[in-house]
Each structure stands twice: as structure tokens, then as C-alpha cells.
Amino acid sequence: MGPTIFWNSVRFIIAVLAQVLICNHINFLGYIDPLVYIYFILLFPFNANRSLFLVLAFLLGLTVDMFSDTGGAHAFASVIIAYIRPFVLRFAFGISYEHQSVKLENTAFGQRMVYVVILTFIHHFFFFLLEIFNISNILIILRNTLFFSIFTILITTLSIFLFSRKNS
Amino acid sequence: MQQIINFLRKNRNFILFVLLLLISLAFTIQSHSYHRSKFINSANWLSGGIYEKTNSISSYFTLESENKRLVEENRRLKMLLHNRKDSIDAITFIDSTSFATNYLFRSAKIIKNSYARRNNVLLINIGTSDSIATDMGVINSSGIIGVVDEVGSSHATVISVLNSISKINAQLKNTNHFGTLSWDGNNPNIVQLEDIEKIVQLKENDTIITGGNSTLFPKGIMIGTIKDFTLNTSKNLYDINVQLFNDMTNLEHVFVIENLHREEIDNLLAPNN
Numbered sequence: 001m002g003p004t005i006f007w008n009s010v011r012f013i014i015a016v017l018a019q020v021l022i023c024n025h026i027n028f029l030g031y032i033d034p035l036v037y038i039y040f041i042l043l044f045p046f047n048a049n050r051s052l053f054l055v056l057a058f059l060l061g062l063t064v065d066m067f068s069d070t071g072g073a074h075a076f077a078s079v080i081i082a083y084i085r086p087f088v089l090r091f092a093f094g095i096s097y098e099h100q101s102v103k104l105e106n107t108a109f110g111q112r113m114v115y116v117v118i119l120t121f122i123h124h125f126f127f128f129l130l131e132i133f134n135i136s137n138i139l140i141i142l143r144n145t146l147f148f149s150i151f152t153i154l155i156t157t158l159s160i161f162l163f164s165r166k167n168s
Numbered sequence: 169m170q171q172i173i174n175f176l177r178k179n180r181n182f183i184l185f186v187l188l189l190l191i192s193l194a195f196t197i198q199s200h201s202y203h204r205s206k207f208i209n210s211a212n213w214l215s216g217g218i219y220e221k222t223n224s225i226s227s228y229f230t231l232e233s234e235n236k237r238l239v240e241e242n243r244r245l246k247m248l249l250h251n252r253k254d255s256i257d258a259i260t261f262i263d264s265t266s267f268a269t270n271y272l273f274r275s276a277k278i279i280k281n282s283y284a285r286r287n288n289v290l291l292i293n294i295g296t297s298d299s300i301a302t303d304m305g306v307i308n309s310s311g312i313i314g315v316v317d318e319v320g321s322s323h324a325t326v327i328s329v330l331n332s333i334s335k336i337n338a339q340l341k342n343t344n345h346f347g348t349l350s351w352d353g354n355n356p357n358i359v360q361l362e363d364i365e366k367i368v369q370l371k372e373n374d375t376i377i378t379g380g381n382s383t384l385f386p387k388g389i390m391i392g393t394i395k396d397f398t399l400n401t402s403k404n405l406y407d408i409n410v411q412l413f414n415d416m417t418n419l420e421h422v423f424v425i426e427n428l429h430r431e432e433i434d435n436l437l438a439p440n441n
Contacts, residue, residue: 020218021218021222024282030284030356031284031285032284033284051181054181054184055188058191061192062192062208065192065195066208066209066210066214066215067210067215067218067219068210068282069210069282069287069289069291069325070196070199071195071196071198071208072191072192072193072195072199072208073192073196073199075188075191075192075195076189076193076196079188079189083181083185130193130196131286131287132286132287132332133196133200134332137353
């Protein structure tokens, strides 16, 4: 259990620092930043304690919120995707993920994309809903959700490719 | 009792989920209201310290443009100084501490800039230890930047003019008609001036300055020029797009303005007086 805790703490810190020091300043096309810290939530061990996972997702979002002065929008969106992750896992990988220890790097590309895309879109939608906090700007919310999600998915998928250890 | 405990244990994840959701929702609502002391902000030792460290490196990359700005401001001040009708020697010394000192300027440095979000909040490197308090105006040599919001011991957050809750009193330079400056969230170089009456004669490229109606900024701080204007839906007020003088995407050294008569003015204007 020791190394798992250690590596997840390291991941937590890297996720926060990568987000607030690098990705918050990319401003692609003037305003698009990838929200890469959700990579931590996507990759968190699938068989971990759910309460612990919820609390960690909350703390992760809150830390990013603290750095980017967004109140609690990141925390809110992170808690939502942390809570619905098991349902999305079951949808994407079938019932099998519960019985065998599925690792994201070893799954089929299509299934992995389904999993990443669903969670990213839900996260970004709730994030912008709370960041903009004005339902009359729903078009801006949806536009941001779409563009930011595409950028985030691109970055996360690329990094899964880059950092995965090839077994086959 | 046993049933309640069983229920709680069975649904503990859901209850935890709802609890965390409500907490973050409360933080969010708080962050969208003006002047509420916020728990989650970047004016603390951890985020302030980290931003300060990274800024000490990244500030080297903007040295050249900062130097240019300094030279430009020096040139402007020299012009003012040497073109005065009465020379500097003629000013008599006034033996009083409070005479004509309305505003205190303190220099600060922006260590976290933000302009691409809907609600942009900046971070400056001075706080309560430098007598910074909420509701002080922040400007630089080219124009306004924002208003101080949350203050930590050595850092403070600034609500940028590029923020949906920012409302700043502004007026036309050549007449005294005033309105409210806000931002629609689209372009970081263009802000909106509202509540200017239809009878006012407007021209493109008219200069907009801060009005003296609020205690945040002295009158006459530069804001920008009129880019275009249309009548609003009720056809009696203008919607004006203002091109900012300031490049909000490239900010480094700023001044924080303290209005020394603010308390007095606020007391006089308070409705229950």
C-alpha cells in the first residue's frame, strides 16, 4: 500500500502544478486552456476506496480553485466526475472492470476514448456552468465546454500514449 | 436508531458526495458575490509563494517591454514637469501634513495575471503588511487594471476590469457624463460602458476616463477610447465598446491607490446619515 499512496501523492502535486503553472497560461486561440488535472481523477486506481477517492477529488479541485481564484467550480466538477466514475467505467469497459484489475493503459483505444470523453465533457460542462454562473450565457458555456474538452482530451490521450508502458 | 445508522452506512458515499458538492457550491456562490470574505483565494502563503517564485523567473521575459513602458512614462512626466507655467521653484512649501494629499500610491507587482477567463482575478505581491486593504484601486502607467478584493498578509487579489462583477464608474473626458464600466467576457482588449444617456454627443475615438464618483479611483485615470457605440434595446441609453489603453495580457508593475478621505466620503454619503 505504501508505494501506491506515495505515487498518488506525487501525481496529485504534479497534477496541480502542471495545471496552475503551465496549462492555465496556454491560452490557445486566446482563451482555451486544457484542464489536465482531471487526468489524476481519470487514472486513480479503479479499485480504491470510494469515500477516499471523493475526498481526494474534492481536495484536488479545491487546490486548483485556490490557485486560479474560481471559488469552488473546479471542486464541484471534480466531485461530480469522481462520483459518477464507476458508472462510466461500467458503461465503457463493461462489467469486467470490477472483477479484474483493469489498467487504463491496457484497455482498447475505443473503450478508453469513450471513458475519457464522457468524463471530460461532464467535468467541463459543470465547471463552466459554475464559473460563468449565468444561465443566460448558456451558449458560451456550451462553446467553452466543447473547445476546452477537445483540447483536454487531446492532451490527456497524448500523455496516456506517451507515458504508458507497452506490454504487448 | 439502528435503521438510521444502517441507512447512513449504506449510503455514506452518496451523503459524502452531496456534502462535498454543497461545500463547493457554497464556495462558488461566495466567489461570485462582491466583497464577501472568501475562504478559497490565492492571497495566501502557499499559492502566493509559488506564484512569486515562478514570477521571479518569468518576469525576465518581459523586461524589455517593461523598460519601454517605464521610459514612456518618464517621458510623459518630464513633459508635464518642464512644461509647467509656474516653474518648480515657485511652489511654496505648505506646512501641513494633510493638505492636498488625497491619494497614496504604492507600487506593486502582478505575480499572477489572468485575462482569458470570464472572471479574471489577479494576484499582487503586497498585502496587509504593506497597509493594503479591500477596495483600493489598481492602475499602471497606461490605465486602470482593477480593484483590490481579498487581502492576505503579503499578497492580495485584484478583481480585474475583465471580470463580470467589476463595475467601475467612468466618464467621457470632454464632457462630464458618466456611466458604468463592465465587461461582456468576449475580448480582453474591449470593455463596455453602459448608462450613458442618448442625448450625449458621442464620437468614435473619444477618450474615456475614470469618473470622480467613486472613492476607488481619482478622477481622470485613463481607461480607453470609444471603439463603437449603439443605442440599447430601450433606445434611450448607449451601449459603448471601449478599446482599453492597457494591454491586459501583459502586466507587470502596477500602483495601488489608497484614497485617504474614503471613510469620510463614505460616511457623508451613507443613506442613514
